[in-house]
Amino acid sequence: MKINTRPARHRALRAVAARAAGAVAVLWGAATLAFFALALIPGDPVTIMLGPFTTAPQSIRDQIAADNGLDKPLFERYLAYLGRLAQGDMGESYQLQKSVAAVIGEALGPTVELALAAVVIAIVLAIVSAVLTAGREGRLRGFVTSWELVAVSLPPHWLGILLLTAFSFQLPIFPVVGVGGPSALVLPALTLALPIIGVLAQVLREGLEAALAQPFAVTARARGLSRRQVRVRHALRHAAVPLATLSGWLAGTLLGGAVIVEAVFGRPGLGALALQSATNKDMPVLIGIVLVSALTFVVISALIDAFQLLVDPRVRT
Template sequence: MSTTTTSTGPTAHTELPRTTASKGALPLVILKRTLGSLFVLWAAVTVAFFVLRLVPGDPVKVILGPNASSPSPATLASIREEFGLNQPLVLQYLDYLTGLLQGDLGTSYVFKVPVLEILGPQILPTLQLAGLAMVFAWAMALAFTLLTVGRSPVLEALGRSVEVLFASVPQFWAGIVLLVIFAVVLGWFPVAGNDGFAALVLPSLALAIPLAGFIAQVTRTSFEEALVQPFVLSARARGLSDWSVRIRHVLRHALLPGLTLSAWAIGSLVSAAVVVEVIFARQGLGRSLVDAITSRDLPITLAVVLIIAAVYIIVNLIVDVLYRVVDPRVQEEPA
């Protein structure tokens, strides 16, 4: 983030950072964001519902399973009535929305049990994976920024090169390399599974490496701009050490673009977790989504879409609050 001082006449002002944060008092912002979030959730569910329902194929065949052979018309009619498939599409949609308002995500076509019983145990492993990946990504990005920005030309070039390299690495390739080196060859971490923190490290790093490159690139730009601002010169003139200036003053101003990127990245991490969960044979929403799409289990697919949208919205709301912690000027209403 850059903070520029401009003056017109006898008064001067400092421009607010350019961010995606909503201006105004925090309670009002939360209320606006909550109402907007409900609309976004409704839109996501609506689009997903009609797109999936319009895909060619008969859901009854999925419900009957691959071993069913020539079911009678009475059997087909009974199944359609049981799952509400005999109603017009609009009525099916309204029934689905009514169920959502009551906390009912539907019944799986394949497993014949409530969707929550299937996805409930899968939510936490995916959130743990995405959360730890975000922590690793920020740790690496801040290390690149603090150690290389404003240093010697060699360190500057090294930092930029590593950031570009990390941002270019595909997550599946990073996962395979980490698995081979640290699990198979060195044996430091488990090869697969969900057992404990050690099993979470490698898949989280596979997701974090590309994201760290992107966060470091946007943070670097803001950090470079903040280093030449008058408040930095003033801090140095007061005798503060270089590390104190970087961490206490400059870094705070450089975080906002990274926070904006993180809000988008959380949704991306939950979506991208499917690749890592397959490579490391982990439980999670990603594998459940792939299995549901493959078997055309529409209720599970819709539920995963809803969960991912909800996570994205919640993270954006948290980031909006963090903007005010990092830079209180965001709370100010523009003149």
């Protein structure tokens, strides 16, 4: 089918270009919203920069405001901010005396590590529990589904504390706080993963059951495949199709969960940084975090869309 390749590649390029444009639009929107939202919050940035205990005279305050361009009208500040952003400059932290990029760069590593670990754990456990229980009745299924419901419903911070109590204080298997090797990652990742497992397993199981009820599943078994082979080779791919609708939820859960998990387990990271800069009203860092979150969202949904294309040939045409 040589004739078809060129238009197909054309289409693919156009799709990628459209998606990139969409990503830029999302980032711009996030930057704008963050900028104006934070500008509307009461509190003088100069006071924040100086810290709560200084009694600097008005002249010094004016000087600092002028140095940071804070004396200019809001819209002018917005344009200047966008201009800097376009060059990749997110400004400097009010309090850490470092560039926002450096601050976020330091925090990103541990959070990505945590999120990846959580996603891998969630996917593996959700697949196992869905494949084992889909289309079956009995005690195992009843137990698994009710425990999934519990995992989804429990507040993550409480879950984290529970895990800590059990596996760090009562049974000292894992360290209580900090980063340090894979063993320190287990409990935080599990805490972040549990609610995701709950939702993912339910969606997967429903998809598996729908797929197993289709005539092609009967056909596959009529070929001599075992039940497990039909599940793994045929039904699982079908079950993965509805996951696309979960991308927004997944990004939100990971980011929001990171804030809580990092606080509970005393881990450094984006969540901890967000918490810290919010309490300190460190605006440039907060805006930076908002931008990184928006970027995360764009990346996750792009990845899931690509996965979708890989799994479902019907979407490709």
